[in-house]
Amino acid sequence: MLAGLLLLETLSIGLFGALMTRQQTQRVRLRARQRLAYEASSLALQSEEDLLQDKPSLIGVSVRMMGEGPTVAQAKVTDPAGKMLFISKGDASQAALGPAERAVIPLLQQRLPRCLTLPGDQWECAQAIYTNGTLQGYAWVEYNKALSQELLSEILSDTALFGIIWIVASGTLVLLMARSISRPLAVLHRGTRALMRSPESTAHFPLPVSVNNEFGDLIDAFNRMVASIDEQRAGLRDTLSLLDSMLANAPIGLAFFDRRCRFVRVNQVFAEITGLPLTRHLGRTLPELLPQPEAQDLEDAILRVFAEERPVRNLEVSGHTMVPNSGSGASAASVDKAAKVSAASKLGRTWTWIVSAYPVWTTPEQVRWAGVIVLDATDRKRSEEALRKSEKLAATGRLAASIAHEINNPLEAITNLLFLLRNFCQLEDPALNYVTLAENEVHRIAEITQQTLRFYRQSTLPTRARMSDLLDSVLSLYHGRLHSINIKVERRYDPQLDLFCFAGELRQVFANLVGNSLDAVADGDRLLVRASRSRDWRNPAQAGVRFAIADTGSGMEPHVRERAFEAFFTTKEVTGTGLGLWVSHEIITKHHGRIRLRSRTNASGKPSGTVFQIFIPDVPPAVAEEKQPAEIATA
Numbered sequence: 106m107l108a109g110l111l112l113l114e115t116l117s118i119g120l121f122g123a124l125m126t127r128q129q130t131q132r133v134r135l136r137a138r139q140r141l142a143y144e145a146s147s148l149a150l151q152s153e154e155d156l157l158q159d160k161p162s163l164i165g166v167s168v169r170m171m172g173e174g175p176t177v178a179q180a181k182v183t184d185p186a187g188k189m190l191f192i193s194k195g196d197a198s199q200a201a202l203g204p205a206e207r208a209v210i211p212l213l214q215q216r217l218p219r220c221l222t223l224p225g226d227q228w229e230c231a232q233a234i235y236t237n238g239t240l241q242g243y244a245w246v247e248y249n250k251a252l253s254q255e256l257l258s259e260i261l262s263d264t265a266l267f268g269i270i271w272i273v274a275s276g277t278l279v280l281l282m283a284r285s286i287s288r289p290l291a292v293l294h295r296g297t298r299a300l301m302r303s304p305e306s307t308a309h310f311p312l313p314v315s316v317n318n319e320f321g322d323l324i325d326a327f328n329r330m331v332a333s334i335d336e337q338r339a340g341l342r343d344t345l346s347l348l349d350s351m352l353a354n355a356p357i358g359l360a361f362f363d364r365r366c367r368f369v370r371v372n373q374v375f376a377e378i379t380g381l382p383l384t385r386h387l388g389r390t391l392p393e394l395l396p397q398p399e400a401q402d403l404e405d406a407i408l409r410v411f412a413e414e415r416p417v418r419n420l421e422v423s424g425h426t427m428v429p430n431s432g433s434g435a436s437a438a439s440v441d442k443a444a445k446v447s448a449a450s451k452l453g454r455t456w457t458w459i460v461s462a463y464p465v466w467t468t469p470e471q472v473r474w475a476g477v478i479v480l481d482a483t484d485r486k487r488s489e490e491a492l493r494k495s496e497k498l499a500a501t502g503r504l505a506a507s508i509a510h511e512i513n514n515p516l517e518a519i520t521n522l523l524f525l526l527r528n529f530c531q532l533e534d535p536a537l538n539y540v541t542l543a544e545n546e547v548h549r550i551a552e553i554t555q556q557t558l559r560f561y562r563q564s565t566l567p568t569r570a571r572m573s574d575l576l577d578s579v580l581s582l583y584h585g586r587l588h589s590i591n592i593k594v595e596r597r598y599d600p601q602l603d604l605f606c607f608a609g610e611l612r613q614v615f616a617n618l619v620g621n622s623l624d625a626v627a628d629g630d631r632l633l634v635r636a637s638r639s640r641d642w643r644n645p646a647q648a649g650v651r652f653a654i655a656d657t658g659s660g661m662e663p664h665v666r667e668r669a670f671e672a673f674f675t676t677k678e679v680t681g682t683g684l685g686l687w688v689s690h691e692i693i694t695k696h697h698g699r700i701r702l703r704s705r706t707n708a709s710g711k712p713s714g715t716v717f718q719i720f721i722p723d724v725p726p727a728v729a730e731e732k733q734p735a736e737i738a739t740a
């Protein structure tokens with residue numbers, strides 16, 4: 106731009122100079138011609154006078170004097186025929202008029218000067234010389250062009266000097282302007298382009314402020330604007346990081362949906378709740394990812410949020426995850442067993458979500474998304490269910506105990522009456538047999554009530570208990586079921602074996618284990634219950650009792666084995682709470698014992714079955730103060 110300005114300046118000055126020169130040249134030429142005509146007239150008049158005074162020789166003097174003038178190159182006087190009479194420089198006899206001069210002679214009859222241009226751009230003026238009306242000759246004056254050339258070059262050099270001064274002055278002005286306008290503009294331009302190229306980078310800022318005028322203020326304002334944008338961007342980044350980390354780490358499931366009920370964003374917890382990878386959600390709808398009708402319930406809630414622009418709170422949605430059946434089915438006999446455990450797993454686990462949906466406003470008028478908060482209430486539901494069941498069991502137990510207690514009184518009376526009857530001397534032998542049979546049955550009833558009462562009464566302090574009694578009571582509890590599916594029970598324990606323990610709680614452990622075995626076995630399977638004095642398999646110095654509950658049932662898949670001791674983990678969706686083994690482990694921990702599990706299904710081709718081994722140290726309570734979680738070993 107500056108170069109353009111300078112060029113324009115030079116051109117205009119050049120044009121101005123050329124015009125000036127042309128005008129001056131014309132003026133110089135005009136004045137030169139006028140002067141030449143005047144000089145030709147004055148030479149003619151002088152000659153006339155000299156002739157009238159009859160002093161023709163003075164004409165020669167006048168010619169020479171004229172020739173001496175600064176503007177005259179040559180002065181001449183000829184006769185009417187054009188013959189040279191006098192000449193200012195040179196010899197008149199040798200000089201003659203040129204053809205152009207001769208050609209003009211016929212035109213010089215009036216007493217007026219006439220100018221002509223000779224070859225070589227020489228100017229000459231001529232005038233006729235009359236005395237008393239008689240043509241005496243012609244006066245010729247040739248112009249000294251050197252003078253006008255000199256004049257012209259003077260004008261030219263003046264113009265050039267003026268032009269140079271003008272250009273230097275305006276160039277300086279332009280440079281000064283450049284410093285205060287163009288440079289700041291260029292800096293602003295560079296800054297704007299840098300900002301457009303990489304809006305995130307502020308490496309080029311702040312822009313240098315080199316001038317102290319409006320443009321300097323403009324750059325300053327620009328710098329402040331960029332700094333404020335950067336600050337706002339940093340604030341936005343911080344807010345986004347906060348939101349991102351909230352979304353990622355919130356212990357609740359969060360998801361956002363657009364108006365077409367498609368996922369636009371979900372967090373990890375939500376993905377874990379749905380059991381699908383995070384990326385599979387985006388762009389999909391709920392019915393594409395979750396089973397019906399639960400997906401529809403959720404979608405209806407989201408649509409309601411968009412329609413009513415109000416939150417929907419605490420919606421309880423329950424359903425099942427669909428898990429492919431993993432039963433092995435190697436042989437016909439084993440299919441039957443496996444089916445018992447895996448039938449429930451076809452439906453997968455039951456889940457319960459507490460869902461709240463709310464509108465996300467991007468402008469005060471527009472609900473752009475619907476946010477959904479999901480709380481996985483599955484465990485809470487199960488706990489409630491388990492609590493309900495255990496309360497029911499406890500109530501049933503209390504009822505059974507009170508019935509057993511009430512039965513004891515009439516039972517005592519019957520026993521006494523039978524005793525009196527036996528000693529009644531008039532009884533015959535068959536009648537005595539009946540009395541014996543009745544005594545036996547009453548004795549059995551008494552045993553059952555005793556066991557029922559023992560089962561219910563929990564001792565708060567550990568006592569030395571006989572293990573055979575404890576295991577017998579558990580087996581007699583399941584007597585009916587064991588008998589009905591024809592299970593062969595092997596009892597291998599010393600009737601005198603005793604152990605320092607919370608007998609009621611240990612009984613609960615064995616009841617859980619035997620109950621699990623009964624759920625896993627099929628017709629004709631075997632159940633082994635063993636107890637013997639032994640040493641801790643990890644710490645041989647520790648004496649105690651080792652128990653084994655083994656069955657030839659369906660066994661456990663590796664993933665079931667891994668999670669069997671987790672609270673609420675069950676494959677018996679409808680009938681199980683998944684608390685049996687967890688509670689058993691807690692009780693064993695309380696006794697400072699260990700539990701070991703070995704199990705396999707018939708997938709390997711070998712017979713299936715499960716073995717639980719338990720070690721309980723035989724120590725008085727004072728020694729066993731510290732409570733460490735019981736070690737679990739599974740294989």
Ligand SMILES: Nc1ncnc2c1ncn2[C@@H]1O[C@H](COP(=O)(O)OP(=O)(O)OP(=O)(O)O)[C@@H](O)[C@H]1O
Pocket residue numbers: 446617621622625656658659660661665669670674675676677680681682683684685686687715
């Ligand atoms: N003897 C066994 N044979 C095969 N599987 C077993 C055996 N014992 C436990 N399991 C598996 O371990 C899971 C957890 O057992 P646990 O006793 O903790 O819960 P549950 O029996 O399912 O329910 P609950 O005992 O509360 O009624 C069972 O669901 C079952 O799949």
Ligand SMILES: [Mg+2]
Pocket residue numbers: 617620621681685686
């Ligand atoms: Mg169980």
